[in-house]
Structure formats: structure tokens, C-alpha cells
Amino acid sequence: MISILQVFKIIFSLIASFLILIMLMQYLGAYDLGQTGNINAKIMNNFAGTVTDVYLTGNPADFGEFEEKKINYFFHTEDETLRLKSSASKYYVYAPFLVSSEEQVILHRVDYDYGWWKFSFVEALPETTFVFTLEDNSAESRELVRDIVNSFPHTLYFDTPILFGFCDGYDLLDADFCGGSGDNRCHRDYFLNNLSVVGGVSFSKCSAQNKMGTRHRLITISNNCNPTYNTGLCIDRLAQKMYLAGNTYDYYNGAAGVSMPKARTLDILPLLIGWEDETLLNENLGDDYYKYLDEKFVEQAQFAAQLGSERIDIITTSGCNTFFSPMEIILDSISTASDRYDIISYLEQSKNQHKTLVLNGCDYQ
Amino acid sequence: MKGQSGFVMIFLLVILVMFIFVFMLSFVGTVRNTEYTQFYTTNLLISIMRADTGETDPSCRYVADAIYCSFISPSYICGTTGVTCGEIARNTIDNYLDYDTSIVKKSFKHYLIAEPEGSWNPVYSIGNPITFSAGDISVMDERRKTAANEFVGSGLQILNLRLFVAES
Amino acid sequence: MKGQAAIMEKIFTVFFMVIVLIALIIFLGVWNVLQINVEGQEVVNERAMSLMKLISTHPLLVKEASMFDDSKLEVAEGMPCEGFEKLFGKRWYAEISDIDGTKWSMCILNEKNASYDIPVNIYHKDTEKVTIGKLKVGIYL
Numbered sequence: 001m002i003s004i005l006q007v008f009k010i011i012f013s014l015i016a017s018f019l020i021l022i023m024l025m026q027y028l029g030a031y032d033l034g035q036t037g038n039i040n041a042k043i044m045n046n047f048a049g050t051v052t053d054v055y056l057t058g059n060p061a062d063f064g065e066f067e068e069k070k071i072n073y074f075f076h077t078e079d080e081t082l083r084l085k086s087s088a089s090k091y092y093v094y095a096p097f098l099v100s101s102e103e104q105v106i107l108h109r110v111d112y113d114y115g116w117w118k119f120s121f122v123e124a125l126p127e128t129t130f131v132f133t134l135e136d137n138s139a140e141s142r143e144l145v146r147d148i149v150n151s152f153p154h155t156l157y158f159d160t161p162i163l164f165g166f167c168d169g170y171d172l173l174d175a176d177f178c179g180g181s182g183d184n185r186c187h188r189d190y191f192l193n194n195l196s197v198v199g200g201v202s203f204s205k206c207s208a209q210n211k212m213g214t215r216h217r218l219i220t221i222s223n224n225c226n227p228t229y230n231t232g233l234c235i236d237r238l239a240q241k242m243y244l245a246g247n248t249y250d251y252y253n254g255a256a257g258v259s260m261p262k263a264r265t266l267d268i269l270p271l272l273i274g275w276e277d278e279t280l281l282n283e284n285l286g287d288d289y290y291k292y293l294d295e296k297f298v299e300q301a302q303f304a305a306q307l308g309s310e311r312i313d314i315i316t317t318s319g320c321n322t323f324f325s326p327m328e329i330i331l332d333s334i335s336t337a338s339d340r341y342d343i344i345s346y347l348e349q350s351k352n353q354h355k356t357l358v359l360n361g362c363d364y365q
Numbered sequence: 366m367k368g369q370s371g372f373v374m375i376f377l378l379v380i381l382v383m384f385i386f387v388f389m390l391s392f393v394g395t396v397r398n399t400e401y402t403q404f405y406t407t408n409l410l411i412s413i414m415r416a417d418t419g420e421t422d423p424s425c426r427y428v429a430d431a432i433y434c435s436f437i438s439p440s441y442i443c444g445t446t447g448v449t450c451g452e453i454a455r456n457t458i459d460n461y462l463d464y465d466t467s468i469v470k471k472s473f474k475h476y477l478i479a480e481p482e483g484s485w486n487p488v489y490s491i492g493n494p495i496t497f498s499a500g501d502i503s504v505m506d507e508r509r510k511t512a513a514n515e516f517v518g519s520g521l522q523i524l525n526l527r528l529f530v531a532e533s
Numbered sequence: 534m535k536g537q538a539a540i541m542e543k544i545f546t547v548f549f550m551v552i553v554l555i556a557l558i559i560f561l562g563v564w565n566v567l568q569i570n571v572e573g574q575e576v577v578n579e580r581a582m583s584l585m586k587l588i589s590t591h592p593l594l595v596k597e598a599s600m601f602d603d604s605k606l607e608v609a610e611g612m613p614c615e616g617f618e619k620l621f622g623k624r625w626y627a628e629i630s631d632i633d634g635t636k637w638s639m640c641i642l643n644e645k646n647a648s649y650d651i652p653v654n655i656y657h658k659d660t661e662k663v664t665i666g667k668l669k670v671g672i673y674l
Contacts, residue, residue: 007546008378011553015382018557045579052583056590094587094622118592303616307593310608315658364596382553386560398578404585405651408599412652415600416665427663461632461665468632468652468667 040071044082044091047073054107055095055122060153062160063124067103074279075099096121096296098273098289100128106160108153112263114347115354115365117304119297123273125152128215129163129186130272131172131232133206134198135222140260141237142195144221147265148272149195154188164191166198167206167218205230217275233271242267245276245284252341254348263344266297294340301343305334305350320362327353399511402473402530407513409469410528413477414515418457420444428457432479433517433524436487436495451497458499474533476504482516482523507531574647577672580625581649585670588627589653591620600654600663601629606637614640624673631655631666646671 043065050063066073075097076083081090098121099105105124112119130149134141155162163186166173178186178194206218209231218232225234227243234243235251242249251267254260270293274286309331316324330353334346357363414429422444425431434441435451443450464471479497481487487495504510510531517524589599594609596602606629609617617639626646628638648671655666 004542004546007550011378011550012381015385015553015557019385049579049583052587056586092622094583094620116592299619303619304593306616307605307608307612310611311604314607315604378553379549382556386556398582400582401578401649404582408589409652411599412654412665415654415663417662466632467630468665470650 039069041089043069043071044073044089048082048091048093050107051093051097051122051124052095054109055097055120058109058111058120060106060108060155060158062104062106062158064104064159066105096293096300097124098122098270098293099124100126100273100275100277100285104160106153106155106158106162110151110265110269112266114351115358116308116350116363117301119300121293121296123151123269125160125162125273126215127160127162128217129165129212131165131167131206131212131216131218133167133218133220133222134201134203135205135220135224136237137198137201137203141221142199143260144235144237144264146192146195147260147262148219148268149188149192151265151269152188156187156189161187163187166201166203167208167212168201169204170207172208172211217272219272233268235268242271244271244286247284247287249290250341252344254345261344261348263297263347266293266344269293298340298343301347302335302337305331309335315363317362320357320360323353323357323360323362327357402511403513405470405473406511406528406530409475409530410477410513410515410526413458413461413528414517414526416457416461418443418453420446420453425450425453428454429515429517429526431457432497432526435497436479436481436524437522439487439489439495454497455499462500472533473530474501474504476500476502476529478527478529479517480525480527482525483521485522487522501533504529504531577647577674581647581670581672584621584625584627584672585649585651585668587621588670589651589668593620596656599651599668600656601666601668602656602658603631603635603637604658606655609639610637612639626671626673628669628671629653629655629666630669632664642673644673646673648672 046065047063050061053059054061074083075081076090081092083090100123103126105126107122107124109120109122130152132145134145149164152162163178165178165186178191206220209218212218220230220232220234222230222234222236223238225236225239225241225243227234227246227248230243232244236242237251237253240251240253242251249267249271252261252264254264267290270289271286274284274289277285279285279288309328312324312328312331327350330346330350334343334350337343337346354363358365414427416428418425418428418431420426420431420443423430424434424438424441425443431443431450431454433450434443435449435454439449439451441450442448443453446453448456458477460466461468462475462477463469469475477499481495489495510529512527512529514525514527517526588594589601594601594605596605626638626640626642628636628641630636648669650667650669653666653668655664656662657664
């Protein structure tokens with residue numbers, strides 16, 4: 001017959017072990033098998049938070065939690081959410097962003113500043129080397145290369161290297177051509193400092209693919225893009241077309257006689273980031289991103305123009321009317337334009353007109 | 366008798382269990398949003414600093430300028446008010462920190478103090494250093510307070526403006 | 534009599550053991566719910582903080598970080614909410630008030646919400662004066 005004391009001992013030990021279990025669970029919560037869902041959710045939240053921080057501050061940031069915990073995620077462009085491949089949970093990111101791959105990435109903000117308005121988006125890239133072949137090696141081509149390269153961060157002090165180089169025929173040119181030395185080689189700023197060095201080089205079509213791995217992305221600038229034999233991205237500046245993974249894309253080089261707008265990289269960057277990866281629906285990611293960024297840009301530009309135009313009605317004074325009138329016309333053209341390239345062209349005009357407004361004390365920078 | 370002691374033990378057991386539950390519940394943390402408090406404090410400081418005092422005199426147009434002016438030229442009379450830079454700064458800040466103005470939260474108390482940096486030691490007269498502070502000084506006695514600071518001035522005459530916020 | 538007492542004792546013993554075990558299970562349940570509530574509140578907090586930072590720095594509303602331009606606010610208030618939802622997501626509202634009592638608001642609904650406010654500046658385009666004000670951001674629950 002079990003005594004009350006023994007019962008007391010049993011119950012007490014039950015409670016004591018329960019308490020110890022709770023303490024253990026509290027402190028080791030992150031590693032509890034049942035908590036895997038929680039860890040993934042935390043990582044996704046951290047990533048969404050990091051994207052927002054980079055968007056707000058403009059400071060690049062590394063993010064390595066995907067690689068450490070080996071979780072698979074993907075980015076759904078229609079509603080700007082991050083998803084896990086393994087679950088239906090969505091994580092919203094309230095800034096336009098493009099992401100490549102599923103491991104250690106670096107996040108960076110790209111800006112298109114028009115003075116009165118700015119369009120920004122965040123890009124996330126894993127360790128990548130962009131290799132250029134300038135079959136068309138004109139000053140304008142090198143200017144394009146400069147604008148493309150400036151859309152990425154200088155990663156010397158970050159964990160995720162984004163490097164740049166050249167390919168000429170069977171040679172991958174780096175040491176002498178991409179600038180910097182030793183471990184510093186080929187980071188953005190060194191590459192840009194050295195860009196003029198390739199001024200006299202006559203590039204042959206790149207045939208060094210065997211020397212390039214999955215981390216290399218080849219960009220050819222040519223007057224003769226042939227989608228059947230050009231691998232990687234081929235940009236034909238004069239025909240204003242781009243080719244990637246069997247698809248053809250429009251590329252805006254600016255109106256004739258007008259200096260090339262920086263916004264032409266808006267066409268190029270989504271392809272460079274999405275590249276030839278596949279979405280879960282087996283579509284081309286670069287293609288997906290191209291359409292997404294285009295849509296975001298037009299949507300935000302037209303909304304901003306609408307607000308800007310209505311604001312002019314409120315703030316215009318007799319002294320500033322001569323400067324505000326043309327600005328209002330340009331903004332109205334932006335909000336009603338149906339062609340994306342018209343919008344970019346008007347935006348360039350609005351940038352100049354805004355400078356005039358500021359110079360005449362009618363508005364601030 | 367044996368039965369009774371058994372009941373007593375069980376009763377004690379139940380009391381013990383209840384105490385343990387209460388003890389565990391105390392570990393369910395309240396959500397204290399420190400990020401919000403920091404953001405609030407930093408924003409309050411820069412909003413105060415950048416606000417117009419109502420005067421057009423450049424030495425004291427903005428609160429930060431007025432505070433700086435009170436250290437550089439303490440006897441300077443600001444604009445059309447007939448009061449010194451320091452007084453106009455203090456009046457403006459006191460207005461903003463007044464709960465009735467509905468800018469600051471009633472659940473916080475605030476204290477702002479300006480201190481010269483480094484070797485700069487401005488004085489009214491020998492042994493009488495210039496000071497500037499506004500708000501509720503009891504904030505400084507709180508163990509848990511949030512701080513923000515901004516520097517004003519140039520060269521060797523830099524002021525450190527510090528705002529402290531604590532729960533009231 | 535002694536036998537009856539012994540049986541009663543057994544019954545009470547078992548009864549109390551069962552009560553304690555059930556109490557433990559209920560406690561685990563309550564504990565879990567409390568933890569989830571805490572996490573839920575943290576999600577709302579994070580969303581509110583992100584939104585506050587996004588709104589107080591957006592070039593369509595501000596002259597510089599945390600300094601709203603009253604002409605931009607006036608225009609924004611007149612716009613339908615959908616435009617801003619494309620920038621900032623759904624289920625939120627913002628209210629900016631000036632020290633003199635003037636208010637501008639966006640996306641206000643009459644629903645239960647959790648809100649935060651922070652001090653900001655308001656730049657008056659016509660007079661070029663800067664006043665102090667408040668930004669209130671709410672998340673609809």
C-alpha cells in the first residue's frame with residue numbers, strides 16, 4: 001500500500017522535473033526540434049527587417065543566416081513577399097527589392113534621384129563576379145559599364161564579395177585589368193579606377209566559359225548580339241535590345257541627342273540579379289524581375305508625379321510661376337504617359353527643371 | 366491521525382504548486398519596446414533643435430541656435446523679444462515639454478541639458494559657468510532612462526545637447 | 534471503519550494527483566498562449582516601427598528626415614489610400630498633427646488598432662517656418 005509520503009514524493013518529483021524541462025526549453029528553445037518552424041520564421045523576419053533597414057539607411061549589409069541554417073526561400077514578386085519553400089507563410093517587405101540565390105548575400109540600395117523624387121530598390125546578391133566583354137569598346141560602352149558597376153556595392157570590408165573583371169577571347173583578364181592587388185583585387189572601386197585601361201583593347205567574343213563557374217555572370221556589350229551563341233547577358237546599345245536565356249528585352253539608351261539616363265540600368269539590373277535562375281513555376285527569374293521592377297518604377301513615378309503636380313497648385317507664387325509652370329507640365333506628362341521610356345525621358349527633364357526651381361529659391365533640394 | 370496528516374500534506378502540496386505557477390507566470394515578460402523609446406527620444410531631440418523659436422534673428426531663430434547663443438554670448442538680447450537667447454530657448458522648450466501641448470507623451474518625463482565639450486568652459490564670470498537645462502530633473506535619478514545627443518557648434522566651441530527620457 | 538478511511542484516503546490521493554496533473558497541463562497551455570501573444574505583439578511593434586521610419590523619411594511627404602512638408606501633407610491627405618498602400622502595405626493609418634492643432638491624416642478606418650507616436654517637425658512652405666508636431670502611426674489589428 002503506497003503511503004501518502006510516497007505519493008507526495010512522486011508528485012513533487014513530477015513537478016520538479018517539469019520545471020527543469022521548462023527551464024531547459026526556455027534556454028535551448030532555438031535548438032528544439034519542434035521549433036524549426038520558429039527558427040525559419042525568425043530568419044525570414046530578420047531578412048525582411050534587414051531589407052527594410054538597407055532601404056531606409058542606404059548602407060549595404062551582409063546577411064548570412066540562410067547559409068548558416070540552410071533554409072530555402074524564394075521571393076514572390078506579385079505581392080512582394082518572401083516565402084519559405086516548405087511552408088505557406090508570407091513575410092512582407094515594404095520596399096521594392098530583388099533577390100538572387102539562397103545563401104550568404106549582400107544587400108545594397110540602388111537610387112535614381114530626380115531631386116524632387118527618388119526611386120530606390122534593394123538588391124540582394126550572393127558572391128558574384130561580373131565579367132565584361134566589350135565587343136563594342138566605345139567610350140559610351142565604358143560609360144554603360146561604369147553605370148552598371150556603380151549599381152553594386154564596394155565589398156572590400158564585407159563578407160560577400162562582388163567582383164568585376166573582363167573576358168577577351170579565351171582569357172579572363174583580371175590582375176592587370178580589374179585594379180587593386182592581392183585580396184583587394186577586382187572590388188568595385190578598384191575596377192572603376194582602372195576602367196580606362198581597357199580603352200585601347202579590341203575584345204574578342206568571350207570563349208573562357210570553362211574558366212568561369214556558377215558565380216560568374218558574363219555581360220557582353222556588342223553591336224552584334226547573337227542569342228544562339230552569346231552566353232550570359234548581351235546588350236546591344238545601338239539596337240536598344242538585350243538578350244538573356246533565349247529572351248529578348250528592350251533596353252532604353254536615352255533619346256537621341258540627350259545624354260544617357262542612369263535609369264537605363266533599371267532595365268539591366270533585374271536581369272543581372274535574376275539571371276538564368278528559375279522560379280518555382282519554372283519561369284525565368286530574370287524575366288520575372290524585369291517586369292516587376294518596370295511595374296514598380298512606373299507605378300511609383302506616376303504617383304509621385306501626380307502628388308508633385310497637385311503640390312505645385314498649392315505652393316506656386318507669382319514670382320515662381322514661370323518656373324513652376326513648365327515643371328507642372330512635365331509632371332502631368334509623366335502621370336499620363338503610357339510608354340515607360342517616355343516617363344524616363346520626362347523624369348530627366350524634371351530633374352533639370354527642379355534644379356532651376358532650387359536655384360531660383362522656389363523649392364528646396 | 367494518519368489520514369489527517371495525509372490531507373495536510375496534500376494541502377501543502379497544492380499550495381506549493383500554486384506558488385510555483387505564480388513564480389513561472391512572472392517570467393512571461395511584458396513587451397517593452399526599447400527601440401520605440403530610443404526612436405522617440407532621438408526624434409524629440411532633433412525636433413526640438415530644428416524648431417523655430419518665433420524669432421527671425423539668425424542667432425536665435427532655431428532652438429539649437431538659441432541654446433548655442435546662450436553659451437557664446439549669454440547677455441545678447443534676441444531679436445524683438447527683449448529676452449536673452451537662453452530665455453527664449455528655455456521658454457520654447459518648456460512649451461514643447463508641457464504635457465498640455467500634447468506633443469510629448471504623458472507616460473514619459475524628459476530632461477534636456479547642454480554641456481560644453483572638451484576644454485571649452487564658458488562662464489558668466491569667474492567661477493560661474495554657464496549652464497542650460499530644461500525639463501524634469503528627476504529623470505536623472507531614474508535607473509532606467511533613454512538618452513539621445515546631438516552636437517552643435519564648430520571648431521573648439523562645441524555643445525553637447527543631451528535629452529534624457531524615462532517612464533513617469 | 535478503518536478500511537473505509539483507507540479507501541477514502543486512496544480516493545482522495547488519486548483525486549489530488551489527477552488535479553495536479555490537469556493543472557500542469559492547463560498551465561502549459563496558458564503559458565503557450567501567453568508566449569504567442571507576446572510574439573504577436575512583437576510582430577505588431579515591428580510593423581509599426583518600420584512604418585514610422587518609412588513614413589517619416591519618404592520624399593513624397595518630407596523635406597528631410599522627420600521633417601514633414603505641409604504642402605506635401607495637404608496633397609497626400611487628398612489622395613485615395615490605395616496609392617500609399619502600394620508604398621507602405623495595407624492595414625495602417627498615419628496622422629500628423631502640428632502644435633497649433635492642424636491635423637493631416639491618411640488611410641483612417643474606424644477599427645481597432647495599436648498605435649505609436651513620435652515627435653516630428655513640420656516645415657511650412659509658405660512661411661518657411663519649422664514647428665514641432667507629432668506623427669502617429671497605427672496598425673489595424
